[in-house]
Amino acid sequence: MRRNSGSSFSDLSINLFRSPKHGGGHNPGRRNSAMPILQQSEFATTKTQQLLGLGFNHEWDSVQRAVVSVFKGETLRQGQLEEQISLIRVVLDSDIRQFICEYYRKNLLKKCMAILVGRIDESLTKGDALLDTIADIWVKFYTEVLPTLQAIFIPVRSPGLSIKQLTLLAFRDHMVLARYEAIKGLLEDSTIEIVDDFKHMLLVLQGVREPNSEGHFQLETLVSKIFYPYLGTNKVYAGKLNYDFRTQEKENNNVQAKGPPYIKLSTHYSTTDSTSLRARRAKSHGSTFSSSLSASNLETLMEDRKRNSDDSLLK
Template sequence: MTRGFAPSLPVEFPKMGSFRRPRPRFMSSPALSDLPRFQAARQALQLSSNSAWNSVQTAVINVFKGGGLQSNELYALNENIRRLLKSELGSFITDYFQNQLLAKGLLFVEEKIKLCEGANRIELLAEVWDHFFTETLPTLQAIFYPVQGQELTIRQISLLGFRDLVLLKVKLDDLLLLAQPQPPSSIIQMLLILQPGATPGSDPRS
């Protein structure tokens, strides 16, 4: 009797590794939906490190602190802005002015008003408005004169900024009660200019 052989079981051998070289992994690029935000952040970084823009930024903050422009400084600032407008940063200047420079400058104004208490605050607000409207605003318009053709002008952006970042934060209703029977004429002028639709042409957007 011949002895039978046990059926052979399949034997699995470990597979040899692939000789292909691993594909290099690169840093992922921003998704298409994030590109506008990515580009805006990159432009903001480039703008903040640009020497021409730094001179403009320094001048604007100095104006908000009550300083003026030096002799021939306005010409140099205009030339710097013209140079920036011709670069890839040109379309970003207005946004940066509104969201960074103007906001920072008006913060100084708001803090100055809040340091004053009681009935004296509305007198200080009138004084601050007079200076802003007759000194700061024309200087800002002069500095950014080369910026043309935007949806809102530098004047309109600045007036809207004063309304939103200063006037709406100082509890004007309470101040007007303290100013009875008649608020200062500068306050009346301010309300006519900053309150949309109050009088023809009073809307800062017009």
Template sequence: MTRGFAPSLPVELHKMGSFRRPRPRFMSSPVLSDLPRFQAARQALQLSSNSAWNSVQTAVINVFKGGGLQSNELYVLNESIRRLLKSELGSFITDYFQNQLLAKGLLFVEEKIKLCEGENRIEVLAEVWDHFFTETLPTLQAIFYPVQGQELTIRQISLLGFRDLVLLKVRLGDLLLLAQSQLPSSIVQMLLILQRGATPGSGPKSLF
């Protein structure tokens, strides 16, 4: 009886399918005949994304150099960013802005301050901050308006960048010691804003 029962056990298990794993199905993979069309569509998407991103880069650097946006340019830039957000580059926009565009743009700001010496640097820093806070920052926020829901906003990232890539490099502490007269109101405003790091609709967040 035992010998007759033993061979039938694997057969029964095989029929029941207890230990058989279903074969994976890759329904999303294109068939071989679709590969050329799939690759062409992918390349077209990348080309479109790069073209859109190039227009954004050019506009941002121009803003840091003191330029403004042309008529209807803001709408075009917003649409470009919306297309980018839907592409494979969408998840990298904020990081690229912070690590590439912002760093490059603030380099122009830093160099402008470093051209001056002594107490004159305080005056130049005050002028640079005024322009950054009233012109550059609002324009950057407008350009990247479609980018929302991030951990850090474009405003916060830009303020952090100004602190780390401008103030810390021009040695603000040394400049304050050199200042013989009362600090310009713009410098006081700058220190308060960067200390709070506040954005509209949010509580204070220290940037130091």
């Protein structure tokens, strides 16, 4: 008897990756394709993302519900944490293991961050009240939510950013950078007192670095409004005087393109040496000593000095 299409990930994958020209139906003249169950293609990724979000995998669906409840402020019941860790291990042994972090970042975190954003009343939270509200949310997030998520996903070993880093970046993007201009203006207002929890949040978030990320550069700008001098990724923030490494590198490259710098060497003599040289040159050549020495004249002077030294030895 044919199994239900929802009972096996492999069965669904076969349907997903079957050639479109067959209309998704079974081709009796051809065996099932040997194509990998989860090939690295945009089509496979999209379909797998849909499967991960539709409750297809019972263990993964249970983990998602637990994560959402943590963001809502609910406390895990006794033994539930160990249960979730066991479920994660089961998921990692399944066919969807390589898409867990991707789905967590693109889908699950967005849903969870919407819960935190909903706690900010944009119409009432203005001025320094906005900073205080974000700081309060940060304290609960950093001390309760984040450690619990790390514990649940402790078996996950991502080749890229860790679960903690992905979660911090999501908080940065949805809670801070989504209000970048408003927060920047408040930090530039010297009459507003910035609470320590808000400062702590900025310092922790700037510790998660993304290469060439515009979001990280924006966060550095916010940090530099409170802490300076501050060494950023490409520049040193020092109040109104900022040193941009990228600009300096371009200037250095332009100088190198023009060729090596011209170096002019000058030879200096003491008063005694200068007087004796003039006297010897006047005696030897019967001419006045010029204050301007060329390279050839300097060689002549050195030869004269050596000749006079040899004469004195012979005497």
